[in-house]
Amino acid sequence: MLSAAARTALRSRRFSTKAVEGFTGAVGTTPLIYLKHLSEKTGSSIFGKAEFQNPGGSVKDRAALGLLQDAEEQGILKPGGTVVEGTAGNTGIGLAHVCRAKGYKCVIFMPNTQSQEKIDLLRMLGAEVHPVPAVAYENPQNYNHQARDYAAAHPNTLWTNQFDNTANARVHFRTTGPEIWEQMGGKIDGFVCSAGTGGTLAGTGKYLTEQSGGHTKIGVADPPGSVLAGYFKTKEFNRSGTSITEGIGQGRITDNFATCLGFLSWATTIPDEKTIEMLYELLDTEGLYLGASSALNVVGAVELARSLGKGSRVVTILADGAYRYQSRLFSKKWLESKGLEGAIPNHLKKYVVL
Numbered sequence: 001m002l003s004a005a006a007r008t009a010l011r012s013r014r015f016s017t018k019a020v021e022g023f024t025g026a027v028g029t030t031p032l033i034y035l036k037h038l039s040e041k042t043g044s045s046i047f048g049k050a051e052f053q054n055p056g057g058s059v060k061d062r063a064a065l066g067l068l069q070d071a072e073e074q075g076i077l078k079p080g081g082t083v084v085e086g087t088a089g090n091t092g093i094g095l096a097h098v099c100r101a102k103g104y105k106c107v108i109f110m111p112n113t114q115s116q117e118k119i120d121l122l123r124m125l126g127a128e129v130h131p132v133p134a135v136a137y138e139n140p141q142n143y144n145h146q147a148r149d150y151a152a153a154h155p156n157t158l159w160t161n162q163f164d165n166t167a168n169a170r171v172h173f174r175t176t177g178p179e180i181w182e183q184m185g186g187k188i189d190g191f192v193c194s195a196g197t198g199g200t201l202a203g204t205g206k207y208l209t210e211q212s213g214g215h216t217k218i219g220v221a222d223p224p225g226s227v228l229a230g231y232f233k234t235k236e237f238n239r240s241g242t243s244i245t246e247g248i249g250q251g252r253i254t255d256n257f258a259t260c261l262g263f264l265s266w267a268t269t270i271p272d273e274k275t276i277e278m279l280y281e282l283l284d285t286e287g288l289y290l291g292a293s294s295a296l297n298v299v300g301a302v303e304l305a306r307s308l309g310k311g312s313r314v315v316t317i318l319a320d321g322a323y324r325y326q327s328r329l330f331s332k333k334w335l336e337s338k339g340l341e342g343a344i345p346n347h348l349k350k351y352v353v354l
């Protein structure tokens with residue numbers, strides 16, 4: 001017989017006592033982490049959804065599974081079929097995992113500027129990888145268009161089209177949104193995150209907007225060089241600037257992002273200096289080893305919390321861990337090459353170990 005304290009502890013854990021079925025059963029139901037030090041410093045309550053705990057290591061496991069389940073339900077992906085996608089990172093890794101688990105062939109087109117580690121990982125996960133010249137979206141040789149063309153030329157082959165297939169946002173509406181709402185006990189003043197496809201922001205934001213009757217303020221946090229925050233503010237596209245962040249920022253309004261324009265009510269652009277400082281601060285104070293998009297998201301959450309006032313409760317997404325980027329983010333030479341070494345306060349420089 002468990003003590004009352006042990007029962008409470010068990011209830012508050014992420015894991016149910018039941019086993020889940022396979023890789024796909026382990027996607028989602030991630031913990032929501034109260035960021036203690038940052039919350040005390042800000043005077044608000046800041047929470048991060050630990051998407052790095054998904055079995056493929058990122059928030060994109062949800063999209064990969066959602067896109068494939070939707071295609072199966074529509075009958076456009078049949079047993080023994082092939083899945084093709086244009087992706088430079090986490091979506092490809094998520095798709096490669098889910099394809100192995102479900103028995104599909106996985107074909108990935110990616111820009112040839114990507115790291116050898118990513119190519120190796122995708123191949124280790126059984127994917128057929130086609131590195132192609134890194135050319136702009138407008139060019140027919142762009143990796144996304146090559147993925148589309150591959151699907152058109154091969155039988156029983158699905159192009160998942162993560163940017164413009166809104167099954168991506170819908171999986172976040174069904175899973176990420178409800179999980180956050182429940183974990184926050186229905187008390188949530190703000191939700192903010194960055195967007196690549198926009199699926200996470202649109203799906204989660206829509207659910208929280210509906211559940212809160214419009215109370216939860218939904219915001220986008222953008223890296224430099226992305227048009228989304230500027231478009232929200234002025235309806236203009238400004239592509240100037242670049243960022244060290246990977247997997248986020250966008251040069252156009254994707255169909256997934258378009259679905260959040262009706263309820264998006266706040267936007268910010270975060271300079272890389274703030275992102276990198278937060279990345280090291282989260283490591284130092286919270287013990288979290290996160291990728292740059294997560295750090296940018298947390299800067300956005302602090303800004304939104306400040307604009308909502310003391311005591312506000314704000315949630316963001318911790319999209320993945322630093323493991324896929326450590327040779328960059330923790331390298332003195334790389335940080336110097338990006339002009340970012342000076343952005344790291346002296347007491348945090350001890351983490352620059354490579």
Ligand code: PMP
Pocket residue numbers: 058059060089090091194195196197198199200201246247248291293294319320
């Ligand atoms: N962070 C990281 C690290 C990512 O790889 C992505 C997806 N490319 C995102 C955030 C953004 O997610 P979404 O595509 O749902 O906008």
